[in-house]
Amino acid sequence: xxxxxxxxxxxxxxxxxxxxxxxxxxxxxxxxxxxxxxxxxxxxxxxxxxxxxxxxxxxxxxxxxxxxxxxxxxxxxxxxxxxxxxxxxxxxxxxxxxxxxxxxxxxxxxxxxxxxxxxxxxxxxxxxxxxxxxxxxxxxxxxxxxxxxxxxxxxxxxxxxxxxxxxxxxxxxxxxxxxxxxxxxxxxxxxxxxxxxxxxxxxxxxxxxxxxxxxxxxxxxxxxxxxxxxxxxxxxxxxxxxxxxxxxxxxxxxxxxxxxxxxxxxxxxxxxxxxxxxxxxxxxxxxxxxxxxxxxxxxxxxxxxxxxxxxxxxxxxxxxxxxxxxxxxxxxxxxxxxxxxxxxxxxxxxxxxxxxxxxxxxxxxxxxxxxxxxxxxxxxxxxxxxxxxxxxxxxxxxxxxxxxxxxxxxxxxxxxxxxxxxxxxxxxxxxxxxxxxxxxxxxxxxxxxxxxxxxxxxxxxxxxxxxxxxxxxxxxxxxxxxxxxxxxxxxxxxxxxxxxxxxxxxxxxxxxxxxxxxxxxxxxxxxxxxxxxxxxxxxxxxxxxxxxxxxxxxxxxxxxxxxxxxxxxxxxxxxxxxxxxxxxxxxxxxxxxxxxxxxxxxxxxxxxxxxxxxxxxxxxxxxxxxxxxxxxxxxxxxxxxxxxxxxxxxxxxxxxxxxxxxxxxxxxxxxxxxxxxxxxxxxxxxxxxxxxxxxxxxxxxxxxxxxxxxxxxxxxxxxxxxxxxxxxxxxxxxxxxxxxxxxxxxxxxxxxxxxxxxxxxxxxxxxxxxxxxxxxxxxxxxxxxxxxxxxxxxxxxxxxxxxxxxxxxxxxxxxxxxxxxxxxxxxxxxxxxxxxxxxxxxxxx
Amino acid sequence: xxxxxxxxxxxxxxxxxxxxxxxxxxxxxxxxxxxxxxxxxxxxxxxxxxxxxxxxxxxxxxxxxxxxxxxxxxxxxxxxxxxxxxxxxxxxxxxx
Numbered sequence: 001x002x003x004x005x006x007x008x009x010x011x012x013x014x015x016x017x018x019x020x021x022x023x024x025x026x027x028x029x030x031x032x033x034x035x036x037x038x039x040x041x042x043x044x045x046x047x048x049x050x051x052x053x054x055x056x057x058x059x060x061x062x063x064x065x066x067x068x069x070x071x072x073x074x075x076x077x078x079x080x081x082x083x084x085x086x087x088x089x090x091x092x093x094x095x096x097x098x099x100x101x102x103x104x105x106x107x108x109x110x111x112x113x114x115x116x117x118x119x120x121x122x123x124x125x126x127x128x129x130x131x132x133x134x135x136x137x138x139x140x141x142x143x144x145x146x147x148x149x150x151x152x153x154x155x156x157x158x159x160x161x162x163x164x165x166x167x168x169x170x171x172x173x174x175x176x177x178x179x180x181x182x183x184x185x186x187x188x189x190x191x192x193x194x195x196x197x198x199x200x201x202x203x204x205x206x207x208x209x210x211x212x213x214x215x216x217x218x219x220x221x222x223x224x225x226x227x228x229x230x231x232x233x234x235x236x237x238x239x240x241x242x243x244x245x246x247x248x249x250x251x252x253x254x255x256x257x258x259x260x261x262x263x264x265x266x267x268x269x270x271x272x273x274x275x276x277x278x279x280x281x282x283x284x285x286x287x288x289x290x291x292x293x294x295x296x297x298x299x300x301x302x303x304x305x306x307x308x309x310x311x312x313x314x315x316x317x318x319x320x321x322x323x324x325x326x327x328x329x330x331x332x333x334x335x336x337x338x339x340x341x342x343x344x345x346x347x348x349x350x351x352x353x354x355x356x357x358x359x360x361x362x363x364x365x366x367x368x369x370x371x372x373x374x375x376x377x378x379x380x381x382x383x384x385x386x387x388x389x390x391x392x393x394x395x396x397x398x399x400x401x402x403x404x405x406x407x408x409x410x411x412x413x414x415x416x417x418x419x420x421x422x423x424x425x426x427x428x429x430x431x432x433x434x435x436x437x438x439x440x441x442x443x444x445x446x447x448x449x450x451x452x453x454x455x456x457x458x459x460x461x462x463x464x465x466x467x468x469x470x471x472x473x474x475x476x477x478x479x480x481x482x483x484x485x486x487x488x489x490x491x492x493x494x495x496x497x498x499x500x501x502x503x504x505x506x507x508x509x510x511x512x513x514x515x516x517x518x519x520x521x522x523x524x525x526x527x528x529x530x531x532x533x534x535x536x537x538x539x540x541x542x543x544x545x546x547x548x549x550x551x552x553x554x555x556x557x558x559x560x561x562x563x564x565x566x567x568x569x570x571x572x573x574x575x576x577x578x579x580x581x582x583x584x585x586x587x588x589x590x591x592x593x594x595x596x597x598x599x600x601x602x603x604x605x606x607x608x609x610x611x612x613x614x615x616x617x618x619x620x621x622x623x624x625x626x627x628x629x630x631x632x633x634x635x636x637x638x639x640x641x642x643x644x645x646x647x648x649x650x651x652x653x654x655x656x657x658x659x660x661x662x663x664x665x666x667x668x669x670x671x672x673x674x675x676x677x678x679x680x681x682x683x684x685x686x687x688x689x690x691x692x693x694x695x696x697x698x699x700x701x702x703x704x705x706x707x708x709x710x711x712x713x714x715x716x717x718x719x720x721x722x723x724x725x726x727x728x729x730x731x732x733x734x735x736x737x738x739x740x741x742x743x744x745x746x747x748x749x750x751x752x753x754x755x756x757x758x759x760x761x762x763x764x765x766x767x768x769x770x771x772x773x774x775x776x777x778x779x780x781x782x783x784x785x786x787x788x789x790x791x792x793x794x795x796x797x798x799x800x801x802x803x804x805x806x807x808x809x810x811x812x813x814x815x816x817x818x819x820x821x822x823x824x825x826x827x828x829x830x831x832x833x834x835x836x837x838x839x840x841x842x843x844x845x
Numbered sequence: 846x847x848x849x850x851x852x853x854x855x856x857x858x859x860x861x862x863x864x865x866x867x868x869x870x871x872x873x874x875x876x877x878x879x880x881x882x883x884x885x886x887x888x889x890x891x892x893x894x895x896x897x898x899x900x901x902x903x904x905x906x907x908x909x910x911x912x913x914x915x916x917x918x919x920x921x922x923x924x925x926x927x928x929x930x931x932x933x934x935x936x937x938x939x940x941x
Contacts, residue, residue, distance in 0.1 A: 066857065211912045211915075212912070213911060213912050213915035302920065304915070304918055304922070304924070308918065308919060308922045310925065311853065311856060311919075312923075312926050313858040314856075314929075315853075315857075315859055315860055316859065316930065318860075319860075319863040319864075319867075319934075331870050331871065331874040331875050332875045332941050333874070333875040333879055333883075333937060333938065333941055334867065334870040334871060335871040335941075336869060336937025336938075336940065336941045337863070337866050337867060337934060337937055339937070340932060340933055340934050340936060340937050341863065343933075344930050344933050344934065347926075347929075347930075348926075400901070456909060478896075480891065557867060583912070583916075585849055586913055695871075695872070759899075
């Protein structure tokens with residue numbers, strides 16, 4: 001077991017290099033990495049700008065959703081209040097939950113990743129800066145439009161988990177539910193884009209020497225966070241697609257009278273929904289683990305155990321989804337397994353909590369504002385964790401299911417586990433993006449108001465729930481003993497809100513965005529984000545030898561700033577960063593990075609437009625917006641994958657690296673593999689749905705389409721895969737023109753399309769339609785998924801042909817060609833698997 | 846990829862065990878067959894997780910450098926936590 005041999009350690013001994021760097025290098029770096037000015041700043045892709053915009057937007061949504069919560073608490077302060085009518089109350093609690101979960105909690109973690117990770121890893125930027133910009137703008141525009149639905153009374157009203165049959169057209173006939181189902185489409189895309197960026201960024205752009213052992217704990221947290229998004233989000237993507245298809249086309253996935261099952265939605269939703277809690281908690285706890293050493297003035301106790309806890313949480317949290325469904329009547333043994341897993345998942349969280357306590361105990365903590373928020377968060381989270389273990393016990397869960405006890409529990413977990421740590425983050429890292437630090441005195445006021453307010457709201461709410469008050473009910477009758485605890489909770493809400501308001505005032509007083517003359521390392525952290533930086537990130541990329549480089553090497557800031565480490569210049573004349581190996585962080589090649597561009601911005605606007613306009617059923621305009629989005633993406637892609645004139649560059653210490661690399665080592669290949677895992681997970685969830693519907697009401701299932709067609713379908717998909725593989729092989733041959741491999745790949749695409757057409761047409765000749773039954777609906781959903789992939793492949797085919805015609809497909813290897821080949825191979829595999837499943841089950845096996 | 850599979854081996858064993866149990870109890874409901882499958886799968890997974898933990902721990906002594914030592918440590922801890930989690934996960938079959 002010796003992963004990645006790595007470079008000779010003697011090479012690293014040459015660093016830092018003595019002597020002065022040539023004049024003009026720094027000016028050149030500044031010129032190349034400069035952000036656009038004026039209105040063109042909207043096209044900036046530097047992580048400093050996009051990260052701050054992203055954080056600010058997420059915080060805006062936190063405020064907006066908080067205002068909705070205040071209105072709800074005012075309504076519940078007294079029995080039979082008339083502040084919010086029932087329908088408005090329904091919309092408010094739905095939007096509060098949806099915004100907090102989808103528009104605040106997940107995006108702010110991704111935003112902090114975009115903002116902090118390049119600095120912590122000493123990369124010039126994350127590997128796909130335009131993708132970050134795209135993710136941000138789609139989220140910004142789509143999120144604001146989604147929120148605006150409240151002003152027209154069109155906001156969703158079925159609760160943040162949108163259970164059918166309540167959200168079916170029978171009980172939710174308007175377009176409110178569609179706003180949720182389509183409105184979070186852009187959030188799903190944005191989250192997936194961010195996750196790809198973060199995984200590749202953490203694994204491939206770390207500073208040389210920063211092996212997995214030295215990797216900052218926040219990078220670990222974000223790696224597991226992004227991995228969980230890749231596995232969890234496809235379930236909700238599929239779920240929202242199915243529910244929207246049921247509403248729009250009357251395909252009965254969740255209608256038990258026609259062979260559907262509403263519990264399927266719950267499985268799909270909670271397979272995403274419960275890991276979502278850890279998706280939010282893990283980065284926040286990682287940030288706590290980053291801050292603690294500086295706040296307690298000692299090294300983190302149990303670093304390896306915390307890494308293990310992250311990994312264990314990432315796995316075990318996928319075994320707890322059905323604890324939200326204890327009341328649905330699952331088999332007793334299944335219930336037992338989920339109950340056990342729900343208790344087990346508290347162990348990794350406990351490891352982290354004890355590590356933090358030990359770190360405080362071993363150090364000499366200073367009780368400044370971030371420390372207070374960290375401790376306040378820890379106390380609050382532990383209380384929420386303990387009530388979590390209580391509701392993991394099935395008999396107790398049955399008692400408090402859908403009561404205010406659950407509301408109190410989840411807020412303890414989320415506010416303690418994420419919101420308080422985030423406020424600590426704002427204080428701790430403000431010095432990195434602002435000319436002035438925030439006021440400590442005001443900070444302590446803010447903390448105590450928020451902490452006390454939090455306890456006053458939610459501690460009595462446990463009692464309200466135990467007394468039997470159901471959640472999501474807009475009022476209650478007098479004389480039920482709910483009055484006192486509800487009034488206390490409402491008072492607490494306004495205390496909490498006062499703290500948040502003071503924080504907003506504090507931001508207005510002291511936050512002054514800057515990249516270069518920032519307030520700096522106020523709390524004396526020891527990790528790389530506190531190196532001197534500009535828009536190019538660090539002047540030179542340091543060699544990392546420990547987990548706290550700034551503490552262990554007092555000269556590192558000076559040496560980095562004077563260009564004595566790797567890549568102190570821009571040898572290709574373009575934006576560039578080092579790509580390193582995933583385990584040992586050995587330098588492998590130079591990535592040429594894209595600069596500012598209008599196309600990601602426009603792509604995002606039109607993507608958000610597609611989803612939002614679709615909601616209001618202006619289908620023609622929505623499709624037009626979608627087409628424009630696709631054209632903008634293609635235009636954006638057109639500029640990528642172009643070798644530069646300089647083939648190799650010296651990055652320092654005598655290491656020369658290539659500037660153009662292809663194959664499985666490249667960051668593009670990694671990104672495509674992750675994307676294919678996302679698509680594969682969507683397909684896997686569809687297969688689960690298929691088998692689930694077959695297992696629950698099998699009497700609705702009839703003989704599938706003619707199985708004799710299986711042979712040509714599978715054979716054509718196999719041919720497609722073979723031609724794609726052959727095309728890539730032929731590209732390496734010297735005597736062959738570029739058109740030959742492209743033609744092979746294009747013929748492969750034609751074969752795949754033919755296979756799909758045969759599959760589709762032969763199903764259409766049966767009497768099974770999407771509306772007939774659950775079987776018809778899920779078969780057509782699988783066909784629709786495959787159809788989407790075939791349509792994307794057709795676009796790729798056109799793109800490849802155009803690039804071949806313009807001689808942009810390089811020989812003997814080419815990244816565009818590689819990635820399209822990968823996609824074709826995957827599509828062929830999925831298509832064959834789908835055909836086999838739908839024709840052999842039921843009755844064929 | 847081999848390094849990652851080794852690093853996460855214990856947790857992958859837990860995953861296979863959990864979804865195996867879920868599948869068995871979903872198809873066979875709360876039956877004797879489901880209990881027997883649970884017991885068998887649990888014993889097999891315990892053996893694998895235990896082996897991974899022991900192998901990781903032993904590998905630490907032979908590690909040529911700090912990075913390999915760290916990989917063995919995490920693999921051993923991953924196997925150990927998986928051993929406990931698998932054991933815990935299998936218990937409901939005896940209790941329900």
